[in-house]
Amino acid sequence: MTTQQLYEQIQQKKSFLSVGLDVDLTKIPQHLLATEDPIFEFNKAIIDATHDLCVAYKPNTAFFEAYGLKGWHSLEKTIQYLNQKHPEQFTIADAKRGDIGNTSAMYAKAFLQDMDFDSITVAPYMGKDSVEPFLAVKDKFTILLALTSNEGAFDFQTKKVDSVELYKTVLETSKTWKNSENLMYVVGATKAEYFTEIRKIIPDSFILVPGVGAQGGSLREVCKYGMNDKVGLLVNSSRAIIYASSGEDFAEKAREEALKVQKEMEEILNK
Numbered sequence: 270m271t272t273q274q275l276y277e278q279i280q281q282k283k284s285f286l287s288v289g290l291d292v293d294l295t296k297i298p299q300h301l302l303a304t305e306d307p308i309f310e311f312n313k314a315i316i317d318a319t320h321d322l323c324v325a326y327k328p329n330t331a332f333f334e335a336y337g338l339k340g341w342h343s344l345e346k347t348i349q350y351l352n353q354k355h356p357e358q359f360t361i362a363d364a365k366r367g368d369i370g371n372t373s374a375m376y377a378k379a380f381l382q383d384m385d386f387d388s389i390t391v392a393p394y395m396g397k398d399s400v401e402p403f404l405a406v407k408d409k410f411t412i413l414l415a416l417t418s419n420e421g422a423f424d425f426q427t428k429k430v431d432s433v434e435l436y437k438t439v440l441e442t443s444k445t446w447k448n449s450e451n452l453m454y455v456v457g458a459t460k461a462e463y464f465t466e467i468r469k470i471i472p473d474s475f476i477l478v479p480g481v482g483a484q485g486g487s488l489r490e491v492c493k494y495g496m497n498d499k500v501g502l503l504v505n506s507s508r509a510i511i512y513a514s515s516g517e518d519f520a521e522k523a524r525e526e527a528l529k530v531q532k533e534m535e536e537i538l539n540k
C-alpha cells in the first residue's frame with residue numbers, strides 16, 4: 270500500500286484509527302477458550318466488527334510470541350486473514366526490532382516479506398545499518414520509534430546530546446538514510462505538546478500514535494498539533510477497544526468503542 274492509498278482510505282472512511290490486536294488469553298471471553306485457536310478467533314471477530322471504522326490493524330507481536338508456536342501460528346493466520354479479506358487495511362507488525370544489519374535483514378524478511386505486513390516498528394538505537402535493511406524492502410514501511418508514549422521516554426529520548434534532544438536527532442538523521450521515503454514514525458499520544466516541533470522536522474511523514482484510550486492521551490490534542498494536510502496520523506487504540514467487554518458481546522462492544530473514536534475523528538476531519 271502507498272501513502273496515497275492510505276490517505277484515500279482515510280478520506281473514504283473518515284477515520285485514521287488503527288485497532289491494536291493485543292490479545293491476552295486471561296482477558297478474552299471464556300467461551301473462546303474452548304475453540305482450537307482462541308487468539309485467532311478473537312482477532313477475526315474484532316476485525317469483522319470494526320473493519321469499516323478503521324484503516325489499520327496493529328498486532329503487537331509480544332502478545333503472540335508469549336504463546337510460543339501456537340501464538341506465531343495465530344499471528345500468521347491473523348495477517349493472512351487481513352491480507353485476504355481486507356487488503357485495503359494497512360497492517361503494522363508492532364515488533365520493535367532492530368539489530369546488526371544481517372539480523373535486521375532476517376527480521377525484515379520474516380515480517381515484511383514472508384508474513385507480508387505493510388509495515389514494522391523498529392527501534393533506532395543501533396543506528397543506520399540496523400534500520401536500512403528494513404527500508405530496503407520495496408513498497409513497505411519502517412515505523413521508527415521517535416518519542417514513545419511511556420514515562421521512560423524521558424530517560425533518553427528527550428535528553429540533549431550536543432544540545433539537541435535525542436528524539437529530534439533520530440528524526441533528522443533518519444531522513445538521510447537510504448530509502449528514507451519508506452519511513453514513518455512512532456510518537457505517543459501522551460506527548461501531544463511535542464508534535465509542533467516534530468512536524469517542523471518531518472512535515473510530510475505519517476506518524477503512528479499509540480496512547481489514546483487506556484493510556485489517556487488526547488486525540489484532539491494530537492490532531493491539533495500533529496495533523497498535516499494529508500492527515501499524516503494513524504492513531505492507535507488497543508485495550509480500550511478490544512476489551513470493551515469480556516462477555517459474549519465483546520465484538521459488538523468493541524465496535525461501539527471504535528465507532529466513538531471514528532465519530533470523533535470524522536468531526537475533526539470535517540473541521
Ligand SMILES: O=c1ccn([C@@H]2O[C@H](COP(=O)(O)O)[C@@H](O)[C@H]2O)c(=O)[nH]1
Pocket residue numbers: 289291329363416417418419455456457479480481482483484505506507508509
Ligand atoms: O510508544 C509506544 C509504542 C508502542 N506502543 C504499543 O501500542 C499499543 C498501545 O496499547 P493500548 O492498549 O492502546 O495502550 C501497545 O501494543 C503498545 O505496546 C505504545 O503503547 N507506545
